Amino acid sequence: MKVLVLGAGQLAKMLYLAAAPLGVEVFAVDVTDNSVLNPVSRQVHEFDLAFAIEEAKAITVEFEHIPEPLLELVEASGKLMPNMLSIMAGADRVREKYLLAQNGIANCQHLIIDNVDQLEGITDILGDKIIFKSSRDGYDGYGQWRMRSASDLGSLHDTFDKLDLRKVPLIAEKMSLFDREISVVGARDAKGNICCFQIAENLHYEGQLHVSIAPATKLTKTIIFQANDIFKRIANALEYVGVLAIELFQVGDELLVNEIAPRVHNSGHWTQDGVGTCQFEQHIRAVLGFGLGSTKTPYVNAMVNVIGCTSFSRDLIALDGCHLHWYGKTLREKRKMGHINVVADNYAQLGDKLIALLEHLPEESFPLLAGEAKRLQAFSQT
């Protein structure tokens, strides 16, 4: 049985490795040239994309920014899971916001800007700390812009004036003061069964995820209920099939949806060593209708991204409970090269293990790790 994955990066690789024991082979598509390859060995297959589409029982994605012609070609096969609606909700922030609004799901206060004139009076609505985000990635000149005071408005006006906002609108979001970012990763199958992993707590640095802790510390019943409820409402609304990740801001006892990722997600990588069925196997199970596996979590877990760095000894994997997942990519600045999962019996022990791990790592590449380890060490050993 074959599953075709659009995209051939580390997520496709990890899907391949999780699928193989089930007797399922993953073909990956390099979306830059539509070649079909083995995402682990990088061996290119002799057959072409059309054959791979024909052979596949299910077709899925490892990222949401798939060139539209390819996505349409695949959608026409009737095998795309999750569906186009779900992928576009992840790829297009305007659609994402509509989805949340339609389903009454809390998110950051925002405006959709498709005309530069809308900037006028915006501070009356959103205050003077605003983040502007391109609704779609991968468009030249687009990205994210922060407005830290009303005096920035003039230069932003000039910048946005040069963009085609009707084609690619901006989302203007009030910069919220949130306590932390958490994420809920889970799966929904075609029968509507839903199974979420434990909620993870995510630490970012310069816009990149550096560390996840799962289950997140200090979770209240209210937060757990809300996160799972939000997951369920979004997954059902989309008739979602596969693994879905939802990033959430926690503000006191309330959750705001930050982002929806229609795929396996970096903040779910800890499941590879901390749960019976990891997110990659769960995704394969969901898209092939095999039935979802157990997400029971006997440990507390940390996931540490290795970013733009290869200069450490593999000796670190000899540390009790440390598991390396290496992507085998060429080193580039700020590139995710791999991750390290650490499992422990409790948070304090996890803190100790992260301190021990840090001795094997160049600290400058792991700026949040020492602080987080110390925070965890302060928990009592229970």
Place this chain on the structure above:
Amino acid sequence: MKVLVLGAGQLAKMLYLAAAPLGVEVFAVDVTDNSVLNPVSRQVHEFDLAFAIEEAKAITVEFEHIPEPLLELVEASGKLMPNMLSIMAGADRVREKYLLAQNGIANCQHLIIDNVDQLEGITDILGDKIIFKSSRDGYDGYGQWRMRSASDLGSLHDTFDKLDLRKVPLIAEKMSLFDREISVVGARDAKGNICCFQIAENLHYEGQLHVSIAPATKLTKTIIFQANDIFKRIANALEYVGVLAIELFQVGDELLVNEIAPRVHNSGHWTQDGVGTCQFEQHIRAVLGFGLGSTKTPYVNAMVNVIGCTSFSRDLIALDGCHLHWYGKTLREKRKMGHINVVADNYAQLGDKLIALLEHLPEESFPLLAGEAKRLQAFSQT
């Protein structure tokens, strides 16, 4: 980093899958034609064996019966792990018996038969229930013969008279009445560190392993100590590097070594889902000197072999704690097609899960499962 595995069956496949997250690529050699291939996708590499030997950091085996010219070629590279001595101790029962004798390790009472005249008077030494085993596998006409009473001696004499016993001697072993077969699987690294997995209890049917339970039920401290001590003495005597499996007969409070397998082993497959570091990753760690991983075992585990059978629904993997490992081989009678690992909180629950699993399986292919499940169910839920 590359590891070359002699043999390209399911053990090589599972080594590949465990190595990939460490950034290690496994090349497998099909020993019938010395081609080098990817043991998961079966894609044949463009380079030849000599190149693969050159590229590999370590070279290892997935089975002990490697053609001698190949083994010598590889030995000459200085990269073979475990070493030739260890592989031959597994491949040749005479060497195995010498090893055990040299190290004073208990095993079944036996004689080495390299001349048919030695049959005379054999019943005075070993009794009239004897099993004769070829010292080496893969020789035409050789195998195993059971003598159930002294009256069988005549026809066995005729059979053995046709064999070249000086070239390939037989081991004549007193058929022991043992309580059960258990196995200890563990790893030793080049620094002499040793780390064993929990002891497994193995159920055979018609000479094939059908079910393993780990940890074995009703283990006493004496048995655990003996098993680990035997492992340590054998592994150290061989200066072993890698995963080693030792099959043991338990007779009351005593253990007798039945067989030594110088490789990852079917009775260690449960570690894939029941332990932080499975036997496949542990083997890769050991041969590359990465340091051994944790073998902490939070669950009780069953491993159920799927033998000569493909007629079941993949729905079984939806059962809580069930994990399918499918080898993707062509169906043949008595061929191991895959295995199913089941994890549970205690033996009684494991019994319940095996009963539930059996509902998805054709019972005739799993003749021991119902009985074993019922035995486990009788344990109290603690």
